[in-house]
Amino acid sequence: MTPVEIGLFSIVAIIVLIYLGVYIPIALGMVSFLAIWIMRDNIDLSFALLKIAIGDSAMEYTFATIPLFTFMGLIVSKAGLGADIYAVMNQGFRRITGGIGMATVGANAVFAAVTGSSIASASVFSKMSVPEMLNFDYNPRFAVGVVAGSSVLGMIIPPSAMLIIYSFVAEQSVGEMFLAGVVPGLMLAAAYVAAIWLMARLTPGFVGGREVEAATLMPWSEIAVKLGPIAGLILVVLGGIYTGWTTPVEAGAAGSALGIVIAALRRRITWRSFWETVIETGHITAAILFLITAASMYARMLGLAGLPNELQTILAANEFSFFWIMVLLVVLMLFLGTILDTASIILIVVPLFLPLIEALGLSLVWFGIVAVVAAEIGLLTPPLGLSCFVIKATLDDARISLKDVFLGALPFAFVMLVVLVLLIRFPALSLAILN
Amino acid sequence: TETIKAVVIDGYPARALWVQEFTNFFIPEVDKRLAETGNYQMDWQESYGGTIVKPKGVLEGIKLGLGDIGIVTTIFHNSKLPSQAIAAATPFVAADARAVARAVDEIAKEFPAMQTEFDAQNQVYLATGVVLDTYQIFSREPVESLADIEGDKVAGAGMNLRYLEGIQGAAGVRGGLTDFYNMVQTGLVDHAMLWPEAAATFKISEVAPYMLRADLGAVNSKTITVNKDYWEGLPAEVQEALQEVAVLYRDHVAGIAMDRAEESRNAYVAAGGTITELGEDQRAAWADAMPNIAAEWAKGLDDSGQPGTEMLQAYMAKLKDAGFTPVRDWAADAATN
Amino acid sequence: MRSAVKRLADGIAMAANAAGTLVVVLLVAVVNYDIIARGLFNRPFLGAVEVVQFSMVLIVFLQLPDVIRVGRLTRSDGFLGLLAVRAPRKGRLLSRAIDLISAIFMALVVYAMWPEFLEMWASQDYFGVPGVFTAPWWPVKLVILLSAGLCVVHFLLHVARPLIDDQPELESGS
Ligand code: NA
Numbered sequence: 001m002t003p004v005e006i007g008l009f010s011i012v013a014i015i016v017l018i019y020l021g022v023y024i025p026i027a028l029g030m031v032s033f034l035a036i037w038i039m040r041d042n043i044d045l046s047f048a049l050l051k052i053a054i055g056d057s058a059m060e061y062t063f064a065t066i067p068l069f070t071f072m073g074l075i076v077s078k079a080g081l082g083a084d085i086y087a088v089m090n091q092g093f094r095r096i097t098g099g100i101g102m103a104t105v106g107a108n109a110v111f112a113a114v115t116g117s118s119i120a121s122a123s124v125f126s127k128m129s130v131p132e133m134l135n136f137d138y139n140p141r142f143a144v145g146v147v148a149g150s151s152v153l154g155m156i157i158p159p160s161a162m163l164i165i166y167s168f169v170a171e172q173s174v175g176e177m178f179l180a181g182v183v184p185g186l187m188l189a190a191a192y193v194a195a196i197w198l199m200a201r202l203t204p205g206f207v208g209g210r211e212v213e214a215a216t217l218m219p220w221s222e223i224a225v226k227l228g229p230i231a232g233l234i235l236v237v238l239g240g241i242y243t244g245w246t247t248p249v250e251a252g253a254a255g256s257a258l259g260i261v262i263a264a265l266r267r268r269i270t271w272r273s274f275w276e277t278v279i280e281t282g283h284i285t286a287a288i289l290f291l292i293t294a295a296s297m298y299a300r301m302l303g304l305a306g307l308p309n310e311l312q313t314i315l316a317a318n319e320f321s322f323f324w325i326m327v328l329l330v331v332l333m334l335f336l337g338t339i340l341d342t343a344s345i346i347l348i349v350v351p352l353f354l355p356l357i358e359a360l361g362l363s364l365v366w367f368g369i370v371a372v373v374a375a376e377i378g379l380l381t382p383p384l385g386l387s388c389f390v391i392k393a394t395l396d397d398a399r400i401s402l403k404d405v406f407l408g409a410l411p412f413a414f415v416m417l418v419v420l421v422l423l424i425r426f427p428a429l430s431l432a433i434l435n
Numbered sequence: 436t437e438t439i440k441a442v443v444i445d446g447y448p449a450r451a452l453w454v455q456e457f458t459n460f461f462i463p464e465v466d467k468r469l470a471e472t473g474n475y476q477m478d479w480q481e482s483y484g485g486t487i488v489k490p491k492g493v494l495e496g497i498k499l500g501l502g503d504i505g506i507v508t509t510i511f512h513n514s515k516l517p518s519q520a521i522a523a524a525t526p527f528v529a530a531d532a533r534a535v536a537r538a539v540d541e542i543a544k545e546f547p548a549m550q551t552e553f554d555a556q557n558q559v560y561l562a563t564g565v566v567l568d569t570y571q572i573f574s575r576e577p578v579e580s581l582a583d584i585e586g587d588k589v590a591g592a593g594m595n596l597r598y599l600e601g602i603q604g605a606a607g608v609r610g611g612l613t614d615f616y617n618m619v620q621t622g623l624v625d626h627a628m629l630w631p632e633a634a635a636t637f638k639i640s641e642v643a644p645y646m647l648r649a650d651l652g653a654v655n656s657k658t659i660t661v662n663k664d665y666w667e668g669l670p671a672e673v674q675e676a677l678q679e680v681a682v683l684y685r686d687h688v689a690g691i692a693m694d695r696a697e698e699s700r701n702a703y704v705a706a707g708g709t710i711t712e713l714g715e716d717q718r719a720a721w722a723d724a725m726p727n728i729a730a731e732w733a734k735g736l737d738d739s740g741q742p743g744t745e746m747l748q749a750y751m752a753k754l755k756d757a758g759f760t761p762v763r764d765w766a767a768d769a770a771t772n
Numbered sequence: 773m774r775s776a777v778k779r780l781a782d783g784i785a786m787a788a789n790a791a792g793t794l795v796v797v798l799l800v801a802v803v804n805y806d807i808i809a810r811g812l813f814n815r816p817f818l819g820a821v822e823v824v825q826f827s828m829v830l831i832v833f834l835q836l837p838d839v840i841r842v843g844r845l846t847r848s849d850g851f852l853g854l855l856a857v858r859a860p861r862k863g864r865l866l867s868r869a870i871d872l873i874s875a876i877f878m879a880l881v882v883y884a885m886w887p888e889f890l891e892m893w894a895s896q897d898y899f900g901v902p903g904v905f906t907a908p909w910w911p912v913k914l915v916i917l918l919s920a921g922l923c924v925v926h927f928l929l930h931v932a933r934p935l936i937d938d939q940p941e942l943e944s945g946s
């Protein structure tokens with residue numbers, strides 16, 4: 001078999017196994033193990049690959065950001081920081097049709113700066129925003145759609161578990177990836193707000209809702225109290241990384257410690273809930289890193305097969321244009337997004353494209369942003385759309401079906417696609433902040 | 436003509452100096468030699484930059500046969516390859532990559548230690564590479580003497596953190612090359628220890644415009660090795676070609692490293708940097724205040740049954756013969772310890 | 773028989789999980805200690821990087837058996853869910869087959885890591901820089917080995933599950 005055949009065959013095998021319901025890391029690991037064995041007719045080599053991948057993938061310093069930022073996000077949502085931002089945003093957007101929806105987007109954008117995961121955003125905001133919007137007669141589909149759509153901000157605006165995973169695969173600096181995510185994240189938030197404004201005018205039936213009565217307004221002092229802790233956290237985390245005072249790992253640790261202090265001062269945490277938060281952190285970390293380990297085995301199998309070299313040769317011979325490579329990337333990402341979670345998509349697709357992108361002399365930081373945004377569209381698309389699942393599970397409301405969540409999220413997935421095209425077309429959107 | 440497949444691995448990307456020269460120098464040289472007789476032809480698969488292994492994984496990758504030929508970064512493997520630390524453990528001897536590369540490579544071939552260590556990792560030693568001409572001190576503020584570093588924080592990595600034990604109150608802060616710019620810029624550290632070429636690559640002159648020319652010395656960090664099973668299956672002619680070219684590659688890379696060092700120092704000054712020489716008396720004071728890390732290194736090898744002290748003596752003698760005057764004779768100290 | 777094994781295996785997984793949880797707390801503490809010691813007292817902790825790397829391995833492999841026990845390993849269960857409704861018998865069969873394959877894979881990991889552990893134990897290899905900070909390799913290999921072994925047991929327990937008592941759960945860390 002040629003390297004390209006091995007690459008194609010293995011990806012088909014992996015997709016079939018995953019579709020059947022095989023655990024994703026097991027599918028990746030097993031296919032890699034067998035592929036090497038068949039390719040080289042040498043099972044010792046398969047064991048060698050297994051040994052190397054298992055042995056050193058978890059032992060990566062920057063991976064400590066995964067438990068640290070996960071923990072920080074979980075502990076600050078326990079401390080009620082999400083609810084505070086939301087209350088302030090609601091006041092700001094109260095006069096506008098679709099205002100609560102915009103407030104949800106805005107609050108998510110701010111909350112995103114202190115959490116590394118979309119799951120945290122989706123669960124925190126489905127408990128807060130959805131009931132609020134239903135109270136004001138918003139269309140339930142729109143209500144859940146807004147929460148689903150804005151939850152992806154959690155993983156584009158730094159800190160972000162996905163940017164960390166990408167920086168590992170592509171050997172880029174986590175700090176640079178984080179900085180590059182700022183503008184695209186804010187841009188996506190702005191695009192959502194604009195889309196809500198348009199929907200409220202063009203398809204008022206889909207949005208629904210009525211204006212919020214001017215109830216008693218929060219005084220500035222209360223706004224300051226509500227936003228103070230999160231501002232402090234953002235300052236410590238992003239400030240530390242941006243100025244170089246702390247590595248991303250240290251920023252995560254400092255943020256976690258500060259999160260504990262905030263939660264304790266607000267008396268929002270008991271020993272028991274603290275312990276549960278840490279256990280949850282451990283589970284998430286173990287699941288992600290085991291997946292990364294298996295995916296690294298898969299990427300190394302492709303390397304051993306010589307696929308990167310082969311792709312470079314093919315690229316040199318055919319001179320595929322930038323345009324067609326990007327079309328191929330986006331189509332593949334959207335397709336995989338229907339059945340895989342974001343981390344798996346990045347881990348499977350990025351190694352295939354890195355040689356092409358490098359050969360074209362394009363920025364790997366920019367490509368990381370494109371890859372992460374493209375993969376995250378999958379959070380919103382059926383049949384496997386994690387953000388939508390989390391919202392459905394958290395709401396636990398018989399009036400809202402999973403189908404409603406997916407339909408509500410669809411316009412937001414479309415907005416993401418538009419933003420993705422802009423990010424591809426204008427790399428400066430991601431890179432300007434670095435220079 | 437028989438075609439022989441060779442998978443070359445390194446975890447560093449293709450643009451790294453020693454990887455680039457493997458592609459542009461080592462491979463064509465081997466091909467050229469084999470073409471003379473026409474008996475054999477190599478089919479090279481070059482897999483760099485983490486496609487098969489990470490930088491720290493080359494040693495294990497070659498051991499397990501994931502690659503046939505590899506460039507092992509030896510400074511990551513103090514435990515498995517202790518004798519490779521020979522140049523790092525002997526600062527202030529020679530700030531010349533060519534001389535150090537030759538001396539270390541000769542030690543490797545005259546004494547069994549280095550080859551035994553690689554043999555235990557199921558691989559065959561070919562040659563030593565030196566890509567680092569010498570560590571220097573880059574500072575935020577003007578530095579004239581050691582007194583200006585006392586009590587300060589200095590960024591470093593690996594063995595060079597131990598050099599700081601010779602400066603009163605100086606605290607080493609470890610970091611990767613990519614972190615040094617930020618560490619200096621924010622004042623997290625006052626100085627950073629790195630070599631001029633790396634300083635140029637990472638634009639250190641922007642944040643640390645004062646270089647103290649301490650000439651701590653060149654350090655060997657790369658070794659070309661071949662998987663043992665693969666090696667044993669190679670025809671003698673190919674083995675010979677690889678061995679000869681490895682030695683040429685050793686000198687070729689060290690030469691480029693020295694050229695780049697010179698260019699980098701000039702670029703540093705052109706970018707507004709100031710270079711101050713550290714006086715001989717100051718260098719001697721620093722070296723004398725250090726613990727004898729060379730003796731520690733030699734004793735560790737002696738204890739494990741390798742001729743550490745003899746290697747150290749031979750190494751110092753080779754560099755003296757090559758015309759270098761050590762600031763501190765680490766071997767003389769070691770003998771009397 | 774199964775229930776006795778299950779009680780024991782569950783207990784070990786939960787204990788390992790608690791230990792891994794403590795490591796998360798330790799990680800936060802060590803990194804913050806380094807930041808403060810370095811920034812305020814000029815006394816950086818030179819082993820911070822090794823301790824962080826070490827704790828990552830501990831966190832992942834101490835928690836993995838528990839992740840499997842509670843069914844939170846990443847998977848896409850659309851088809852399994854469909855099958856559970858349309859053809860429950862086939863669904864159960866497929867689900868067991870998947871857990872069996874998973875057990876085999878983890879057994880391969882055990883087989884690969886065993887000699888690795890023995891070698892590190894015998895050679896007492898370490899990582900880090902002598903005189904700066906060093907830590908032995910063998911505990912890392914031992915944790916991976918034991919963890920993979922426990923994962924095999926838990927996957928086999930899934931295979932031997934009398935009925936599908938619950939839907940295969942869907943989870944991901946993302
Ligand atoms: Na975030």
Ligand code: NA
Binds near residue numbers: 337340377379381386
């Ligand atoms: Na999806």
